Amino acid sequence: xxxxxxxxxxxxxxxxxxxxxxxxxxxxxxxxxxxxxxxxxxxxxxxxxxxxxxxxxxxxxxxxxxxxxxxxxxxxxxxxxxxxxxxxxxxxxxxxxxxxxxxxxxxxxxxxxxxxxxxxxxxxxxxxxxxxxxxxxxxxxxxxxxxxxxxxxxxxxxxxxxxxxxxxxxxxxxxxxxxxxxxxxxxxxxxxxxxxxxxxxxxxxxxxxxxxxxxxxxxxxxxxxxxxxxxxxxxxxxxxxxxxxxxxxxxxxxxxxxxxxxxxxxxxxxxxxxxxxxxxxxxxxxxxxxxxxxxxxxxxxxxxxxxxxxxxxxxxxxxxxxxxxxxxxxxxxxxxxxxxxxxxxxxxxxxxx
Amino acid sequence: xxxxxxxxxxxxxxxxxxxxxxxxxxxxxxxxxxxxxxxxxxxxxxxxxxxxxxxxxxxxxxxxxxxxxxxxxxxxxxxxxxxxxxxxxxxxxxxxxxxxxxxxxxxxxxxxxxxxxxxxxxxxxxxxxxxxxxxxxxxxxxxxxxxxxxxxxxxxxxxxxxxxxxxxxxxxxxxxxxxxxxxxxxxxxxxxxxxxxxxxxxxxxxxxxxxxxxxxxxxxxxxxxxxxxxxxxxxxxxxxxxxxxxxxxxxxxxxxxxxxxxxxxxxxxxxxxxxxxxxxxxxxxxxxxxxxxxxxxxxxxxxxxxxxxxxxxxxxxxxxxxxxxxxxxxxxxxxxxxxxxx
Ligand SMILES: Nc1ncnc2c1ncn2[C@@H]1O[C@H](COP(=O)(O)OP(=O)(O)OP(=O)(O)O)[C@@H](O)[C@H]1O
Ligand SMILES: Nc1ncnc2c1ncn2[C@@H]1O[C@H](COP(=O)(O)OP(=O)(O)OP(=O)(O)O)[C@@H](O)[C@H]1O
Ligand code: SF4
Ligand code: SF4
Ligand SMILES: [Mg+2]
Ligand SMILES: [Mg+2]
Numbered sequence: 001x002x003x004x005x006x007x008x009x010x011x012x013x014x015x016x017x018x019x020x021x022x023x024x025x026x027x028x029x030x031x032x033x034x035x036x037x038x039x040x041x042x043x044x045x046x047x048x049x050x051x052x053x054x055x056x057x058x059x060x061x062x063x064x065x066x067x068x069x070x071x072x073x074x075x076x077x078x079x080x081x082x083x084x085x086x087x088x089x090x091x092x093x094x095x096x097x098x099x100x101x102x103x104x105x106x107x108x109x110x111x112x113x114x115x116x117x118x119x120x121x122x123x124x125x126x127x128x129x130x131x132x133x134x135x136x137x138x139x140x141x142x143x144x145x146x147x148x149x150x151x152x153x154x155x156x157x158x159x160x161x162x163x164x165x166x167x168x169x170x171x172x173x174x175x176x177x178x179x180x181x182x183x184x185x186x187x188x189x190x191x192x193x194x195x196x197x198x199x200x201x202x203x204x205x206x207x208x209x210x211x212x213x214x215x216x217x218x219x220x221x222x223x224x225x226x227x228x229x230x231x232x233x234x235x236x237x238x239x240x241x242x243x244x245x246x247x248x249x250x251x252x253x254x255x256x257x258x259x260x261x262x263x264x265x266x267x268x269x270x271x272x273x274x275x276x277x278x279x280x281x282x283x284x285x286x287x288x289x290x291x292x293x294x295x296x297x298x299x300x301x302x303x304x305x306x307x308x309x310x311x312x313x314x315x316x317x318x319x320x321x322x323x324x325x326x327x328x329x330x331x332x333x334x335x336x337x338x339x340x341x342x343x344x345x346x347x348x349x350x351x352x353x
Numbered sequence: 354x355x356x357x358x359x360x361x362x363x364x365x366x367x368x369x370x371x372x373x374x375x376x377x378x379x380x381x382x383x384x385x386x387x388x389x390x391x392x393x394x395x396x397x398x399x400x401x402x403x404x405x406x407x408x409x410x411x412x413x414x415x416x417x418x419x420x421x422x423x424x425x426x427x428x429x430x431x432x433x434x435x436x437x438x439x440x441x442x443x444x445x446x447x448x449x450x451x452x453x454x455x456x457x458x459x460x461x462x463x464x465x466x467x468x469x470x471x472x473x474x475x476x477x478x479x480x481x482x483x484x485x486x487x488x489x490x491x492x493x494x495x496x497x498x499x500x501x502x503x504x505x506x507x508x509x510x511x512x513x514x515x516x517x518x519x520x521x522x523x524x525x526x527x528x529x530x531x532x533x534x535x536x537x538x539x540x541x542x543x544x545x546x547x548x549x550x551x552x553x554x555x556x557x558x559x560x561x562x563x564x565x566x567x568x569x570x571x572x573x574x575x576x577x578x579x580x581x582x583x584x585x586x587x588x589x590x591x592x593x594x595x596x597x598x599x600x601x602x603x604x605x606x607x608x609x610x611x612x613x614x615x616x617x618x619x620x621x622x623x624x625x626x627x628x629x630x631x632x633x634x635x636x637x638x639x640x641x642x643x644x645x646x647x648x649x650x651x652x653x654x655x656x657x658x659x660x661x662x663x664x665x666x667x668x669x670x671x672x673x674x675x676x677x678x679x680x681x682x683x684x685x686x687x688x689x690x691x692x693x694x695x
Binding site for chain 2 (some may be wrong): 013044045144164165193194196197198199201202203221222223224225226227228246247248251252261263264265266267268269270276277278279280281283284
């Protein structure tokens with residue numbers, strides 16, 4: 001693992017065994033995260049964002065099988081491959097919820113309606129921090145205050161249905177932060193919220209990130225939210241990362257045709273109204289029996305026939321910190337890849353007569 | 354009814370009562386719509402957008418107030434007074450597209466049957482061939498491949514399902530369509546496809562849209578006029594460009610300042626709102642927004658402001674509309690870029 005990294009995901013695959021066949025939902029994902037940074041993971045519905053998160057946490061469904069490597073710099077266990085740990089064992093449990101916390105989209109589902117909010121936050125505190133009843137309650141209440149829940153004495157004893165959506169999301173963040181995690185996975189944490197509440201929650205997360213020096217893996221398909229939150233962005237398409245770069249670079253200088261389409265199809269307030277929105281025609285194919293080709297081939301307006309439908313481009317660095325997976329990119333490194341693949345295809349063609 | 358309007362909503366109220374508690378979902382909402390216009394409706398969750406839309410398609414009957422509608426044949430109808438036969442005509446001409454493209458389509462019906470359903474309900478005497486033909490033509494218009502028509506909805510992606518929903522709404526040739534969060538559940542790239550489709554169809558078929566959404570960028574793109582709702586009331590109603598550039602209501606200002614902009618070089622100065630959205634069963638006194646408003650004065654705590662015309666001809670429900678200089682998005686003339694704040 002490189003110095004300063006908290007997480008390195010290497011060639012992650014997630015296969016799902018369905019009755020209709022094998023769904024290759026995540027097909028070789030590579031990325032790394034530095035300590036304290038926010039990485040945005042964006043892409044269309046179904047491209048494998050949530051499965052990637054679940055693989056990190058070791059909470060995949062039985063029929064979803066991950067493979068590859070997920071290296072994590074753990075306080076307790078040192079540098080460890082999370083995928084090599086028994087998903088039900090003690091080791092992953094000492095990391096999950098303590099060193100790596102998570103927030104999901106639906107706060108209503110995350111809390112049990114049977115217990116008070118305070119009780120449920122306190123459960124995490126008692127599991128990971130201290131068994132001392134009085135101390136643990138104090139710590140739990142302190143975190144609730146920190147996330148901006150007013151009147152904690154009263155709120156502590158209330159049930160989830162007595163909280164509004166925004167307050168519940170705050171409580172969920174409190175629960176995720178109670179043991180000072182080094183890394184937070186936030187899967188669409190504000191999608192269900194209104195813009196005003198969303199803005200509050202995002203600002204809160206940023207503040208807390210500074211306080212706790214925590215790395216955040218932020219999953220969303222809202223490019224506005226990414227612009228506000230993330231240092232770096234990784235764009236996923238059909239189970240692969242097709243581009244990654246600093247956030248400012250992705251918006252100012254998107255290189256992959258899919259990233260360009262994605263950014264181009266967001267209407268910016270104030271741009272001229274007669275304009276039609278740019279849109280990527282077609283839809284994402286199902287990740288089953290995929291041909292050996294670029295996953296974006298059907299929808300790409302700069303595809304190269306005879307190449308993009310015959311081979312799959314690999315993620316290549318075109319500038320420091322900026323990687324893309326596309327054959328039709330003028331940068332030197334991509335051209336080199338293209339020439340190599342073309343030569344290989346030629347050879348194969350000759351061999352096959 | 355004004356000759357220019359296709360729809361006039363006057364003092365509309367909708368209350369729900371259950372277990373002795375009354376929720377005022379929509380309170381005293383009034384606005385006019387011209388044919389071919391798109392009216393955007395925005396506001397926080399629970400502010401009454403869907404309820405307003407449902408009152409207009411007559412899925413709910415209003416508790417109070419009037420809705421006037423000009424039919425295709427030019428007749429002026431009053432919703433509350435119309436008899437059964439007229440009501441049927443209204444229902445045919447005002448259709449709704451729903452938020453959830455998954456649950457709003459019957460999984461046991463083929464796509465063709467789903468699109469035909471409104472024809473069957475409204476034209477019992479139409480021949481099967483004619484229905485098939487109309488449904489197929491509409492499917493083609495919204496970009497559905499004809500080979501898809503015999504399949505069931507589960508075999509379709511979100512964007513395709515939303516197209517099915519649009520075809521179903523359009524097949525009986527309505528005049529007005531209420532789109533309730535019609536693109537909210539879709540991915541960015543598919544969202545753009547569906548929005549373009551809605552605009553193309555509007556031009557071709559001269560449709561009037563009521564476009565309900567919490568996504569302000571989408572609303573700004575598609576709407577001619579925008580109504581902002583807060584706790585059941587319409588607090589501001591204005592041409593889209595004016596509303597985004599110079600909001601008149603403090604709530605609109607706060608809403609605009611919270612929009613996440615897809616450009617990291619823009620740092621919006623968000624105007625934080627104090628407190629939480631009040632309970633609609635027990636709204637605050639005076640101006641419903643006063644507990645959270647930064648510009649609140651004594652009068653606001655006791656007197657409820659009405660949607661009135663400001664000195665420069667804008668519609669806003671705020672005692673201080675004429676004196677406050679609020680912040681919006683400023684437009685950059687030269688480029689398609691935007692700047693936040695003043
Ligand atoms: N438990 C499961 N059983 C079967 N298929 C699954 C399961 N979990 C995920 N999938 C499939 O795997 C693919 C990737 O799913 P994933 O949830 O990671 O998508 P996502 O990128 O998070 O999408 P979204 O933006 O909609 O949340 C999808 O096609 C999905 O239908
Ligand atoms: N059928 C109903 N019975 C009782 N109360 C209702 C009913 N429909 C809506 N309400 C209440 O009326 C208010 C307005 O709801 P409505 O669904 O119109 O809001 P909305 O603006 O569409 O919100 P969202 O953005 O969440 O869709 C809410 O307080 C809601 O709980
Ligand atoms: S590799 Fe080819 S098909 Fe894929 S994105 Fe690049 S140009 Fe398009
Ligand atoms: S009436 Fe008063 S409280 Fe209400 S929005 Fe205007 S200034 Fe604020
Ligand atoms: Mg997901
Ligand atoms: Mg609604």
